[in-house]
Amino acid sequence: MRALIISADNFEDSELLVPYYRLKEEGIEVDVASMNPGSIKGKHGYEVKVTKALKEVNAGDYNILILPGGRAPEEVRKEKTALDLARSFFEKNRPVAAICHGGQTLISAGLVKGRRVTCYKSVVPEMKEAGARYEDAEVVVDNNLITSRQPSDLPAFMREIMKKLKSKKT
Amino acid sequence: MRALIISADNFEDSELLVPYYRLKEEGIEVDVASMNPGSIKGKHGYEVKVTKALKEVNAGDYNILILPGGRAPEEVRKEKTALDLARSFFEKNRPVAAICHGGQTLISAGLVKGRRVTCYKSVVPEMKEAGARYEDAEVVVDNNLITSRQPSDLPAFMREIMKKLKSKKT
Numbered sequence: 001m002r003a004l005i006i007s008a009d010n011f012e013d014s015e016l017l018v019p020y021y022r023l024k025e026e027g028i029e030v031d032v033a034s035m036n037p038g039s040i041k042g043k044h045g046y047e048v049k050v051t052k053a054l055k056e057v058n059a060g061d062y063n064i065l066i067l068p069g070g071r072a073p074e075e076v077r078k079e080k081t082a083l084d085l086a087r088s089f090f091e092k093n094r095p096v097a098a099i100c101h102g103g104q105t106l107i108s109a110g111l112v113k114g115r116r117v118t119c120y121k122s123v124v125p126e127m128k129e130a131g132a133r134y135e136d137a138e139v140v141v142d143n144n145l146i147t148s149r150q151p152s153d154l155p156a157f158m159r160e161i162m163k164k165l166k167s168k169k170t
Numbered sequence: 171m172r173a174l175i176i177s178a179d180n181f182e183d184s185e186l187l188v189p190y191y192r193l194k195e196e197g198i199e200v201d202v203a204s205m206n207p208g209s210i211k212g213k214h215g216y217e218v219k220v221t222k223a224l225k226e227v228n229a230g231d232y233n234i235l236i237l238p239g240g241r242a243p244e245e246v247r248k249e250k251t252a253l254d255l256a257r258s259f260f261e262k263n264r265p266v267a268a269i270c271h272g273g274q275t276l277i278s279a280g281l282v283k284g285r286r287v288t289c290y291k292s293v294v295p296e297m298k299e300a301g302a303r304y305e306d307a308e309v310v311v312d313n314n315l316i317t318s319r320q321p322s323d324l325p326a327f328m329r330e331i332m333k334k335l336k337s338k339k340t
Contacts, residue, residue, distance in 0.1 A: 013214065017184050018191050024325035025192075025332075044183065044214040155194035162195075 001028045001165065004062040006054070006082055006105070008034050012070030013042035014151045015099050019066050020048070022158050028165070033057050035079060043070050054081040059088035064165060069100025069120060069150075077108035086111060090144065095164045097146040099157055103127060106145075116142035118149050171198045171335065174232040176224070176252055176275070178204050182240030183212035184321045185269050189236050190218070192328050198335070203227050205249060213240050224251040229258035234335060239270025239290060239320075247278035256281060260314065265334045267316040269327055273297060276315075286312035288319050 003023045007016055016032075023030050033052040034040050041047050059065075065086060067073065076082045086109045089096045098106055103119040104126070106112050113131035118140045127134050139148045139156040146164060148157035173193045177186055186202075193200050203222040204210050211217050229235075235256060237243065246252045256279045259266045268276055273289040274296070276282050283301035288310045297304050309318045309326040316334060318327035 013183070014187050014191075014216070018188055021184075021188050021324040021328065022192060022195075025328045044216065046184070046214065154191040158191065158195045 001026075001063045002061055003028050003030045003064045003066060004052075004057065004059075004085075005030060005032045005066045005068065006034070006076055006085065007032065007040060007048075007068050007070075008072040008075040009040050010071035011040060011042045011048075011068050012072075012100055012151065013044040013046045014154065015068035015070065015102070016042065016048060017046060018154045019068070019097075019158060019161070022162075026162065026165075028063075031057070031062070035075070040072070054079060054085070057081075057085055059085050060092070062089075062094070063168060064095040064097065064161065065089045066161075067096070067098040067102030067105050069102045071101070073101045073104040077105045083109040093144050095144050095146060095161070095168070097157065097161050099148040099153065100150055103147055107132075115145055116140050117145065117147045119147060120149055171196075171233045172231055173198050173200045173234045173236060174222075174227065174229075174255075175200060175202045175236045175238065176204070176246055176255065177202065177210060177218075177238050177240075178242040178245040179210050180241035181210060181212045181218075181238050182242075182270055182321065183214040183216045184324065185238035185240065185272070186212065186218060187216060188324045189238070189267075189328065189331070192332075196332065196335075198233075201227070201232070205245070210242070224249060224255070227251075227255055229255050230262070232259075232264070233338060234265040234267065234331065235259045236331075237266070237268040237272030237275050239272045241271070243271045243274040247275045253279040263314050265314050265316060265331070265338070267327065267331050269318040269323065270320055273317055277302075285315055286310050287315065287317045289317060290319055
């Protein structure tokens with residue numbers, strides 16, 4: 001199994017690191033993709049190696065896409081390659097998990113209309129504007145789409161991600 | 171199940187947060203204990219609520235003790251209450267998991283002599299001095315004692331912690 005995390009500088013550190021380590025615990029290979037090779041730096045100063053430039057990523061190689069929050073999604077959502085990758089996961093009905101501001105990328109990709117989602121409170125207005133059915137819950141699962149609000153939701157977020165990956169494995 | 175994390179200011183953020191969220195994902199209750207009530211702040215600025223003052227902790231209430239690293243163990247190891255709590259877990263043969271500098275608390279409690287352990291590289295000399303059988307590995311499991319070296323070892327560290335807790339449950 002392989003997982004893809006798409007992020008950029010100023011990611012919310014725990015929202016990237018917790019899924020990253022959790023997936024590795026499970027023996028899943030994790031690629032971190034961003035606009036440029038090198039590394040990205042979180043709001044709290046953690047540096048994470050970029051293992052793939054966005055343009056090198058083949059969506060078909062991955063079982064799940066993870067979109068952490070922070071201020072990174074403001075930049076990621078401007079990248080056509082990132083939006084196309086997200087669309088690709090939806091077309092294949094593969095799991096996509098977004099936490100906090102991570103959902104902004106899905107808004108820009110036009111993927112939330114009619115979908116049940118949650119997100120960080122400041123993102124709620126544009127999420128509703130985009131036609132999503134917003135719920136205030138620690139995690140919302142709507143078919144392939146898993147969303148959470150904030151770092152304190154990470155336990156529920158990871159529980160549903162692992163459940164989804166296990167259901168795909170069997 | 172209940173888990174106890176003992177730490178203090180200047181903890182290594184990911185070494186506290188990753189186990190904290192992982193255990194909660196599993197439905198395990200987690201108490202964070204420190205010298206004083208209120209909150210503790212990590213090296214990277216994360217604030218974590220202290221749910222128990224050390225003197226209020228009853229070791230018998232917990233299935234596992236976790237000791238994150240950073241500069242926190244320098245302070246924790248000076249606290250007799252913390253050392254007594256660690257000894258209590260060893261007497262009951264309950265799991266104790268220490269990462270990075272977390273092992274310093276076990277050194278001060280006199281608990282590593284003859285035990286197979288790993289730890290952060292700068293801690294190796296005093297670990298050997300205390301009579302531990304040091305190994306350079308991502309995780310070392312010696313009966314109830316689970317140790318790792320650094321944040322990048324968190325996947326292996328958590329894998330062994332979860333394995334140990336599951337074996338105790340059955």
